[in-house]
Amino acid sequence: MTASPREQLPTVRGRQTQAAIDAAARAVIARKGILATTISDIAAEAGKSTASFYNYYDSKEAMVREWAVRFRDEARDRSRAAANPGLSNWERSYEAVAAHWYTYRHRLAEIIGISQLAMINDDFAQYWAEICELPISLITTTVKQAQRQGFCPDDDPHLIAVAMVSMLNQFCYTKLAGGNDAVDDEACISILANIFYRTIYHKESGLT
CATH class of the missing domain: 1.10.10 (Arc Repressor Mutant, subunit A)
Incomplete structure (x- = not known):
């Protein structure tokens, strides 16, 4: 051909x-x-x-569709850093949110384009679901591992993951969208890491 x-x-x-x-x-x-x-x-x-x-x-949709394919591969590669078995619980929390933050930081237009087109186009809805499934799967696995150590024993791992990814997506969008470059990356990642760590690596306090 x-x-x-x-x-x-x-x-x-x-x-x-x-x-x-x-x-x-x-x-x-x-x-x-x-x-x-x-x-x-x-x-x-x-x-x-x-x-x-x-x-x-x-079209602009065709442009974003080409971006989406490349972006999925990059997002997958970034997400692997938090799966390193040698990390402490805090380091794992930090790496997980840092991967999410820097993916948003470096691929902001792709994320905005795909997520907004997902609202009106079934193909892009599928792309967005696949992109979100990467961190959701990672966090679900992380929660299950934490539960084997006695943390967050009564929580549903998948629901925690969906809630965390939703929070991460909205936070990153709020801080980075609109052409706002004057953002303290380290401060934002540290706050997100604290939330991630406290959400997953907690034990019941024994309250009556």
């Missing part, structure tokens, strides 16, 4: 143009969200014509 122009390897200039369009799209989507972003917004941010955008993507 003959590859279409979009499937062929682009020239150096073409790769540079596509990189400029991607960078512009990420900046605009991080500020405005995918639903409010237009192709004209992206082209203007990149200093390119609207026609240039269509040399690489059929």
Whole structure:
């Protein structure tokens, strides 16, 4: 089968143009969200014509769909750090939330785009479910391991994981969306790590 122009390897200039369009799209989507972003917004941010955008993507949804595939692989790789068996409970808590935070930090436009399109598109709803399932599965396993040590004995591991991922997603969105770069990463990660640790690694106090 003959590859279409979009499937062929682009020239150096073409790769540079596509990189400029991607960078512009990420900046605009991080500020405005995918639903409010237009192709004209992206082209203007990149200093390119609207026609240039269509040399690489059929639509903004097609652009985010391409991003989604790459993002799922990166999110999976980042999540593995917290599964190291040699970590202390505190270190595991820290690594789990740090992975979530930095995935949001470095892939904010992808997350905003996928999560917002998930509200109106079944394909993107599936992408979003798969992305969220990565940390949910990790935290569920972490809770089960903690319960074998006597922590949070009466809690449902999966429900804890869903609640924690929902909290992490909303916190990261609140702090990072809107083009807000002046955020103290370490302060945010430390707060999240404290919440994660206290939620999972607690024992019943024996209250009557």
